[in-house]
């Protein structure tokens with residue numbers, strides 16, 4: 001979680017300082033979801049993600065340097081520099097890929113789960129989506145299809161109440177209830193406090209247990225805060241949109257703050273935590289320096305990869 | 310400077326405001342529309358609280374709803390902030406709205422405007438900058454226009470609001486910030502007529518949207534040869550006003566088309582094909598300038614080579630006129646940041 005937070009902090013600064021040219025969606029505030037879920041996965045389990053991909057990628061063990069290189073459009077990036085922030089991939093750790101088309105990763109995750117079952121591999125596929133994405137028709141279709149095929153699929157809804165600047169209250173009928181919807185499709189459903197690592201990991205573990213036992217797909221909803229603006233390295237509080245999730249409230253329930261308190265309770269000293277923080281920051285800065293020194297793709301590279309060779 | 314110098318986004322906003330004021334059946338629907346849709350709906354929510362509608366993140370449903378309401382007699386403006394998002398509603402646009410009147414042998418009007426944005430800017434990449442013009446151009450039953458300036462955008466939108474059929478306005482986000490003097494009047498620009506931007510004697514250059522904008526800039530690099538170019542703005546890509554193009558090529562004998570998207574199956578290919586079939590009297594092989602047939606890459610270091618620029622367009626013209634090429638390296642800003650030029 002610390003890596004996710006520090007990496008985003010450093011990248012935010014980098015974006016502010018150097019005007020980087022890749023669309024970014026920062027994961028600050030939502031770390032406990034990615035890490036909480038991925039902490040319950042085996043290396044062979046697979047993850048698919050969204051436009052807000054950095055956290056899921058790192059939580060699954062994706063290579064930090066290749067991520068930063070990708071953000072900076074370098075040819076040794078996760079997608080050889082061709083994709084950018086929204087297109088993370090690291091097959092070596094079974095991070096299958098991320099796509100910014102809302103909801104699109106959900107049936108894809110079902111397909112990955114289908115292959116697991118088809119070839120009797122025994123793994124699980126996880127598809128992350130935001131509350132916005134969860135409103136796409138294909139998501140509801142996937143609930144049914146995945147249930148029909150009893151797929152080993154965990155769908156995680158990260159509910160930060162925002163779709164860009166549209167609040168959930170402006171997007172849903174007054175009595176919308178995902179718990180009832182999941183139930184209607186016959187899917188086990190749990191709701192977790194997405195700021196709280198323990199709550200997310202415990203509930204993910206519970207659902208995964210059922211999935212691994214052959215119980216078919218399940219839905220985990222995590223209520224969480226998007227700390228920053230939708231897609232710029234800035235806060236958006238001045239726009240006046242944040243009526244419930246004010247900065248004060250967000251900081252109060254900040255995932256890192258809660259985690260820090262947990263650590264202290266478990267016996268870590270402030271000094272130990274600080275050391276860890278500094279070591280992590282050094283690692284991230286090193287990755288950034290590495291990326292800055294890495295080459296840009298050459299013009300010819302535009303023509304490769306249209307097809308798999 | 311006149312206070313009537315408007316950006317494209319403001320011109321679209323003004324047209325929307327005017328048609329809404331005039332016609333109570335017009336409403337605007339789409340993801341994030343109340344928050345401004347790139348400036349094109351700024352402030353309208355306050356003015357028309359019940360007619361500027363935010364939606365769930367559900368393109369297929371919201372588009373279908375809009376089409377249904379058009380069948381029932383309203384005149385919705387549907388906004389999709391990227392063409393990729395509209396593809397989630399492809400059935401409703403291509404198979405329902407576009408066919409409705411025909412398949413029922415005159416089943417009735419489907420007055421609806423699809424305002425669909427074409428992404429182009431640094432960092433957009435393969436899934437956020439497809440310029441699928443020909444997809445829309447190839448479906449009968451849709452009228453498809455591509456504005457290349459603020460004044461044109463306004464006039465087209467007003468004309469679309471008076472039309473009884475599905476009109477798709479493909480808006481290049483690249484041009485949202487360019488400025489032009491725009492009349493306050495509620496004027497219309499015809500939905501099916503190409504415009505001769507500049508008359509010339511020796512070569513016909515055909516473009517639309519951001520390609521036309523860039524071609525216009527390319528002319529400035531040609532010096533005395535500028536006046537030899539006849540520049541045509543297609544305005545509409547469905548239908549294409551072939552008559553205007555053919556009349557021009559008959560005079561010039563040379564044809565260059567410019568697309569800011571993949572060359573294969575492009576609007577330019579269609580223009581060249583129809584010209585060839587109508588024996589316009591080419592003195593030289595026609596040429597289509599377009600992006601290479603690969604997805605648009607994300608990093609500026611590659612997208613720089615993807616889009617035709619004013620330099621590549623100018624050089625294509627010069628080559629076709631048998632003149633030496635120019636050598637000019639464009640600055641980063643011009644290659645990668647949307648223009649803010651005043652036309």
Ligand SMILES: Cc1ncc(C[n+]2csc(CCOP(=O)(O)OP(=O)(O)O)c2C)c(N)n1
Nearest residue numbers: 052100101102130131132133162163164394
């Ligand atoms: C099909 C589709 N429609 C619209 C968009 C534009 N868009 C990009 S991110 C976003 C908000 C998504 O909200 P949510 O799924 O809750 O994820 P969050 O950004 O909150 O993490 C929108 C509307 C898109 N990428 N894909």
Ligand SMILES: [Mg+2]
Nearest residue numbers: 130131160162
């Ligand atoms: Mg959200």
